[in-house]
Amino acid sequence: MGQLLSATLVMLLVFVANNGMQQTEAQGVTRPYVRPPARKNLELEFSLWQTSTSSATSPTQMHVSLAGPNKMKVSWMTGSRTYNVPAIVRYGTAQGQLTQVATGTTKSYNYLLYQSGQMHHVILGPLADSTTYFYMCGGFGLVYNFTTPPPAGRDVPIKFAIVGDLGQTAWTESTLQHVAGYDYDVLLFAGDLSYADYFQQKWDSFGQMMSPYAHYRPWMVTEGNHEMEYIPLLAPSFRSYNTRWDMPYAESGSTSNLYYSFDVASAHVLMLGSYTNFGVGSQQYNWLLADLKKVDRSVTPWLVVVLHAPWYNSNSAHQGDGDQMMEVMEPILYQAKVDILFAGHVHAYERTTRAYQMNIDPCGMMHITVGDGGNHEGLASEWLYPQPEWSMMREASFGHGELDVKNATHAYWSWHRNNDNEAVKADDVWITSLSGPKSGCESSTEFIMN
Known part of the structure; x- marks a missing residue:
């Protein structure tokens, strides 16, 4: 019954919005807006060439992406090529129970005089829908989380x-x-x-x-x-x-x-x-x-x-x-x-x-x-x-x-x-x-x- 009422409410809102839109969309609008002066560029304190082992192997630049049905990809950078950090992610649905392990690939590149750190990409799955997972890049360190679609x-x-x-x-x-x-x-x-x-x-x-x-x-x-x-x-x-x-x-x-x-x-x-x-x-x-x-x-x-x-x-x-x-x-x-x-x-x-x-x-x-x-x-x-x-x-x-x-x-x-x-x-x-x-x-x- 609750789902029926919710669906009815959505359709009512759609009907009202569409009827209002037909009246306001007949002519295009150019909206002037006086923007304040441009803000300065951010100066972020970051270096990939730290000397300590911990900073050279700690995950940075984390991001996640879809990787196929019921799969997610975890990507991160480590700062040194000297320490071969494994492309491993430990994960699970509870922060204290990262019982599942996935392995992936590691990439790096040169660009003129620049040498990148190690970029790791690890696919996790199969995963449940609309579920929060906790994960640890490289198998150690801080625990992060993402929510599946x-x-x-x-x-x-x-x-x-x-x-x-x-x-x-x-x-x-x-x-x-x-x-x-x-x-x-x-x-x-x-x-x-x-x-x-x-x-x-x-x-x-x-x-x-x-x-x-x-x-x-x-x-x-x-x-x-x-x-x-x-x-x-x-x-x-x-x-x-x-x-x-x-x-x-x-x-x-x-x-x-x-x-x-x-x-x-x-x-x-x-x-x-x-x-x-x-x-x-x-x-x-x-x-x-x-x-x-x-x-x-x-x-x-x-x-x-x-x-x-x-x-x-x-x-x-x-x-x-x-x-x-x-x-x-x-x-x-x-x-x-x-x-x-x-x-x-x-x-x-x-x-x-x-x-x-x-x-x-x-x-x-x-x-x-x-x-x-x-x-x-x-x-x-x-x-x-x-x-x-x-x-x-x-x-x-x-x-x-x-x-x-x-x-x-x-x-x-x-x-x-x-x-x-x-x-x-x-x-x-x-x-x-x-x-x-x-x-x-x-x-x-x-x-x-x-």
């Missing part, structure tokens, strides 16, 4: 936190604090993580900065342009990114850490690569076709895409950066009836209505740009006028997004502006999935091949 299921609710273009400023720190105040299940990161920009020690300071927030909930990331760090003949692209952020690409049939997919609760999420080959016939293109053909909307009714360079952008910054990828892949995603596409890159917030080929289309994707995490480059405050018909809300402020999937058909999106020490909800909308029979938008697996 909800079980797979068509009507299973799930909460996503959405960020992009974080960097390492005091605005970044406030964004992370605001995200931590949201009881999310999985964080989706739309690229541009550390803004190390070739200076590898900044990857270490970023790892330390985000560790308190990333070691207890899974972070799923895709690459941005600041992760490339390519130096001809000296350093291949994405060397640091691929070493430190090892995503579950093989589990989804991908051959590259730069694009992959995963299922969680009632959603299928595609993490696409804006900066690796996406042309017709490329490995990413062929993988995308194969992946979408395996999606069963009766099992995962929500279909979400995350990439870096936005396809729909009415800001003067980065105009056209995503056009080539959009030309190739938008028809495929349109036929698959993707619900939402999240992007970063532009340091501002923008939300569109459903659109296709730059026109409003009730069977198209909603595009949401969240490249506003707080990086040192500042905000992109120059908008194009007139505001495109498909652009519903845009504002040049730092912030983060929250996607609260209620059931198989309805989700609630909200964007929260960083306003000094508070997160202020500045935009929200109810979203109806295209998988529902009442959407009038039937998905197809006969994707365009030429």
Whole structure:
């Protein structure tokens, strides 16, 4: 009886919100906001070259990620190559009973004169759904914990936190604090993580900065342009990114850490690569076709895409950066009836209505740009006028997004502006999935091949 009342209440709220939205979404909004002066970059005290054995072997830069059905990956760095710390994690459902043991892999890399510490990646599982596990990296030291996502299921609710273009400023720190105040299940990161920009020690300071927030909930990331760090003949692209952020690409049939997919609760999420080959016939293109053909909307009714360079952008910054990828892949995603596409890159917030080929289309994707995490480059405050018909809300402020999937058909999106020490909800909308029979938008697996 209680579940029936709860479901009825949710549907009533959806009905009221949708009717109100129809009145307010008829015209796009450009919201001016006077941002205080940029905060200074954080100066984090951290070194990978401590001389004591304890500091050289102690885990740092911890983060966890999904690693396939009922599995989680624990990743951490130790500071010296001299001491071979084993890639071992002891874990269990009680802090004093870490009776299970998992082993994994260890990676390191050189970048010009820089030598990384040892990056360890260990997959734990099978794990129970919606359960808190306690774990110990390397088999000794401090005990941490994470909570697994909800079980797979068509009507299973799930909460996503959405960020992009974080960097390492005091605005970044406030964004992370605001995200931590949201009881999310999985964080989706739309690229541009550390803004190390070739200076590898900044990857270490970023790892330390985000560790308190990333070691207890899974972070799923895709690459941005600041992760490339390519130096001809000296350093291949994405060397640091691929070493430190090892995503579950093989589990989804991908051959590259730069694009992959995963299922969680009632959603299928595609993490696409804006900066690796996406042309017709490329490995990413062929993988995308194969992946979408395996999606069963009766099992995962929500279909979400995350990439870096936005396809729909009415800001003067980065105009056209995503056009080539959009030309190739938008028809495929349109036929698959993707619900939402999240992007970063532009340091501002923008939300569109459903659109296709730059026109409003009730069977198209909603595009949401969240490249506003707080990086040192500042905000992109120059908008194009007139505001495109498909652009519903845009504002040049730092912030983060929250996607609260209620059931198989309805989700609630909200964007929260960083306003000094508070997160202020500045935009929200109810979203109806295209998988529902009442959407009038039937998905197809006969994707365009030429």
